[in-house]
Amino acid sequence: MWNSAALRAAGLDGGGDGGDGRFWREGERLRGFTPPVRLDLRGVGSRTAAYGITGFTNADPHPGQDLPELLSLLPQRLVVMGIGDAPVKFLLDDATLPTPGELAASVAAVRPRPVAVHCVSRVQLLVTLLALEEAGPVAGDRIEHGSVILAETMPHFPRERGREYATDVDPDDQAHLYRCRSLTDAGIPLAAGTDAPYGSADPWADAGGRRALWRGGGGPARGAGPVRG
Numbered sequence: 703m704w705n706s707a708a709l710r711a712a713g714l715d716g717g718g719d720g721g722d723g724r725f726w727r728e729g730e731r732l733r734g735f736t737p738p739v740r741l742d743l744r745g746v747g748s749r750t751a752a753y754g755i756t757g758f759t760n761a762d763p764h765p766g767q768d769l770p771e772l773l774s775l776l777p778q779r780l781v782v783m784g785i786g787d788a789p790v791k792f793l794l795d796d797a798t799l800p801t802p803g804e805l806a807a808s809v810a811a812v813r814p815r816p817v818a819v820h821c822v823s824r825v826q827l828l829v830t831l832l833a834l835e836e837a838g839p840v841a842g843d844r845i846e847h848g849s850v851i852l853a854e855t856m857p858h859f860p861r862e863r864g865r866e867y868a869t870d871v872d873p874d875d876q877a878h879l880y881r882c883r884s885l886t887d888a889g890i891p892l893a894a895g896t897d898a899p900y901g902s903a904d905p906w907a908d909a910g911g912r913r914a915l916w917r918g919g920g921g922p923a924r925g926a927g928p929v930r931g
Contacts, residue, residue: 727795743775751777753904759783761818761846763791789816789842794826802832809837816842824875862902 704712704723712735725732750758757779760769770782783791790812792805800808809817819830827845834843 741772743773747776747778750903755903757781761791761820763793763820783818787815789818789844791818791820791846793820794829796823796825799825799829802829802836805829805833806836809833813837814840816840816844818844818846820846822847 704714704725706723709723755778758773758776759781760773761783762769763784765782765784767785770780770785773780773782781788783789792808794800794805805819817834819826819834821827821830830845
């Protein structure tokens, strides 16, 4: 979202595409309106190393080929999705959601590499599971975020965004947000990530357990106790 002052500075206040200040998935376009920012990658590496972080994964679905070299200043292990033999990222949005067959074809086109599919809604998860069934799963395939279920999750989000979820998330989904214990109890492999910079970069900030910040529909979210494993 841009305000009127930002739109005037960019020459976009005359109406048309983006003239209302709302932009969606337009990072490449907006990058042309902002000056380059010098990245303190060594500082980021040092601070996160102090947290015990030993690896980074860049999950941009369209990474530049020079990104691994740029990020090589980080002392941690580095994976850039979509480059070399790394998993391939698929970013789904409800408004432009492919059919299961279309997504299966895209997955099959990048095999034998595993895929990481960004899923933050029930319909995205359903399409992904159907697509993986059709394309055939391989070791390393994963669901990212798994906001409403399954398998790589951000367990600190309910703590950081609980009040927003209480008003913005369908009440039927609130009890299933970012589940941890119920998945591990069912024998489902689970990985937790910070999603920094969209969440806290400290993976230990939530290690002592989390509690849902809303009470409704029967109380706090199930599976929201201490993360085990």
